[in-house]
Amino acid sequence: MVKNVNKLLVANRGEIALRVIRTAHEMGIPTVAIYAEQDRDAQYVQMADEAYLLHGDSYRSYMDEDLIIDVLRRSGADAVHPGYGYLSEIASFADKVIKAGATWIGPSPTALTDLGDKITARRVAKRAHVPPVPGLSEPVKDMRELLTFAQINGYPVMMKRTDGGGGKGITLVHNDDELRSFYMNHDALEGGDLDEYFVELFIDKARHVETQSGRDSHGNFTVYSTRDCSVQRRNQKLIEEAPAPFLTDGEREQLERYSRGLFNAVDYVGLGTCEFMVTPQHKVYFLEVNPRLQVEHTVSEQVCGLDLVREQINIANGGELTEAPQSHGHAFELRITSEDPDKNLTPSGGTLTRLDWPSGPGIRVDSGVKVGDVVSPKFDSMMGKLVVTAQDRPTAVARVRRALKEFRLEGVPSPKPLFETIFNDPEFTADGQPFTVTTKWLERKYLNRKPKSAGTGQPASLSGSEEQPKKQETDSFVIEVDNKRVKLTVPRDIVDNLMGSARARGSKRRTQPLRGSSSGAVEQKVKANDGKSGIIDSPMQAIVTRVNVAEGQAVAKGDLLVVLESMKMENYVYAPVNGTVRKIFVGPSDSVDAGTTLMKLDVDGAEQREKSGAVAGAAGGPASADAAKPAQDQAKEGDR
Incomplete structure (x- = not known):
């Protein structure tokens, strides 16, 4: 209808x-x-x-x-x-x-249920005769299952949350000891989440290829384009391109056939993305279906020439989809995130003090921020997308280099320096090298290094010297009436008289800070969790999603203590030393700043040494003053 x-x-x-x-x-x-x-x-x-x-x-x-x-x-x-x-x-x-x-x-609630959980999605794939990555399509039940799977298939393996996505909820395990540690960490307390995980074989040398697909209520199906998203970190994409380069005719045929089968199996109506791993042996393994529009839909739009949001609305209205025309040209999307490449792309926040997007032939910018906006770790780290299109891949690479030279962003860190390196790396830019750049290429070559010294990429301070706009005869205000946003425009003289403003009294108007910048740039102070003090601090502004230990619990070096979420990315805080959890200061859903104390550990032997020092002080020994001071300081820390 x-x-x-x-x-x-x-x-x-x-x-x-x-x-x-x-x-x-x-x-x-x-x-x-x-x-x-x-x-x-x-x-x-x-x-x-x-x-x-x-x-x-x-x-x-x-x-x-x-x-x-x-x-x-x-x-x-x-x-x-x-x-x-x-x-x-x-x-x-x-x-x-x-x-x-x-x-x-979007697709029906039933389709969302069938595809939204990674285990049920694997079952859908098998029903549609689409081979998933080798793994167990059931939740984790006991350690023996995991060890048996790893012994048969080999390491590394991936432990994946059934409700994960966008790189969240994935742990790479390299040996039996790490597998046992994972099991214990996620089953350490009553109410542990082991049953929310399943295991898959980690395919090391593979490319991440996906199809932007559509199906309408009349049963019509099309692939608008393929995409390659192999340049990623922590299983989150950083650069995407369309069409996916280096595919053979056989691989393209498999990708389209598998995608059609997956959509038909759940009577999918709408647009979505089918994600696969493609191996050097030309095997195509199913990963998941994202039943929605994705960040990287822009590159598909550029090479198929269709507005995919319009397609979504037309399909939801009951209309027929537009059959995808033959792909033309080549497009790259660069995700402009507030992440610091000098710190392994750690999310950060701050106030945008300069933002000059490139322009010219083949340049598209999708962004929702402007100068003066505050980028907060409480939300997604992505500030915008730079999309570059040209007639072929080499020309598109050259155009990206030009666009990056024009691009200026200040106030928060961004991956721009890393993009400039990648698009000048022959391994990435060369044609005919299909399996040089695989899903772990970026991390192995450019990331997972010791971060540079503190202060690199910190937000720039506001200058406060911007020129004020020319005076207008009216003032406009955004107000909310019963939580509905309304714009109110009032003659300026009325505002001046009602508010008793300095302007009405003839005084010079004071310069105001940029909107949203109440205290200038965001400053982050991070303490090192080196284990010496037993104080475990948050490395970033984030939200606590899980506390994995309890007070009084003994922990070993490397045990998972807290899971943080910053800008939709999970970050793990591990025990730096052996010890006992003395005090926990945070809980799930708490917001924390960089440097906030999460918990206090009694480092093995430290508590006994404190008690000995206190006894010595009480006895009036020569070291009494010095011995008592650390105990007092640590007691204060414990009250925080």
């Missing part, structure tokens, strides 16, 4: 929300945005026809299903586009949208 979208709620933020809003406006569809407090002045919010506040200042604001459904009803929107990430793959949210009488722009 053909329907019409009359008003579209975009249940996301940043550059993807802006991307969807632009296409909706081209189609004549009014849009509704949602925003957390920190996004109040974001570009996508300003461009939407209406915008509603979600209380809170972290990514969790965008995960509140019921609150967003309430906005859907209040705004009168009759369709929801989830973008990517957040609620885009959550079957319960899709179901609520449909039950509210609105159009869900």
Whole structure:
């Protein structure tokens, strides 16, 4: 049944929300945005026809299903586009949208359920006669299963969370000892999460290739393009290109046949991405289906010539998809993230003090930030995407080099220096070298090194010397009436008289800081977890997702203590020494700054030495003052 979208709620933020809003406006569809407090002045919010506040200042604001459904009803929107990430793959949210009488722009809740869990997705693949990466399609139950699998298939193996994605929830294990350690770490406490993991063989020399696919309610299927996403770190993509280079005709045929089978198996309606590993032996293994639009959809758009958001809306309306035309040209996407290449691409935050995007032939920029915006580790690290297209791969490489010379970004770190190195590396740029650049190439060649000294790539401070805009006759304010964003324009003399402003009194107007920069650049102070003090500090601004130990528990060097999430990437804090957990200061969902104390360990023998020092001090020995001081200091640390 053909329907019409009359008003579209975009249940996301940043550059993807802006991307969807632009296409909706081209189609004549009014849009509704949602925003957390920190996004109040974001570009996508300003461009939407209406915008509603979600209380809170972290990514969790965008995960509140019921609150967003309430906005859907209040705004009168009759369709929801989830973008990517957040609620885009959550079957319960899709179901609520449909039950509210609105159009869900994505696959059905049933398809999301079948494909959203990596174990059920493996089962779908086998039903569709698509070979997955060798592994066990059941949750982990006991140690013997894992050891038997590893002995038969060999190391390394990957422990993968069933609900993981975007590089999260993947642990590479190299031997029996590491496998046992993983098992104990994830089964250490009652309520451990071992049953949320399964095991796969790690395929070392392989390329990550995917198909941007579409299927409509009439059963039509197409592959808009292939993509190569092998340049990645921690299983998260950094550079993508389309079409995937170096594929044989047989590999391309397999990729399309497997993708069609996967979509047909779950009666998939909408756009999605089928991800595979391609080996030097021309084997194609299924990884997963991402049942949504992806970050890298831009390169597929560039080589197929279609607007994929428009395709999504048309398919959701009940229309037929556009058969993908023959691919033309070559495109690269560079993810511009607030990550420091001098610190192994560790996420960071700060205030953007300069942002000059390149332009000219073949340049596309998808970004949702501007100068003055604060980039917070509470959200995704991606500030934008630089997409470069040319008639062939060598020309596109040359165009990327030119674009990077024009690109200027200050205030937060970015991967620009690393991109410049990669696009001048013959291993990456040379034609006819299909398995030089594989999924671990970037980490092995350029990352996993000792970070440079503190201060490298730190946010630049604000100058405070920007010229003020010319005076206007009116002042405009963004206010919220019953949580709905409204722009209010008032004659300036009324504002001056009501507010008793300095201007009304004839004083010179004071220079204001850039928006969102209440205290200038973000400063991060990180303490070293060297184990000497027993104090375990957070290495970055992040959110605590899991505490893996309990007070009083003995830990060995290398045991997992805390899992942090910063900008959608998991970071692990391990015990630097043997000891006993004395005090835990944080819990799941807590926000922490760089240098925040997470927990205090009693390093083996330290507590006894403290007690001995205290006894000596009480006895009035010559070392009493010096011996007592560390105990007092450590007691203060324990109260933090």
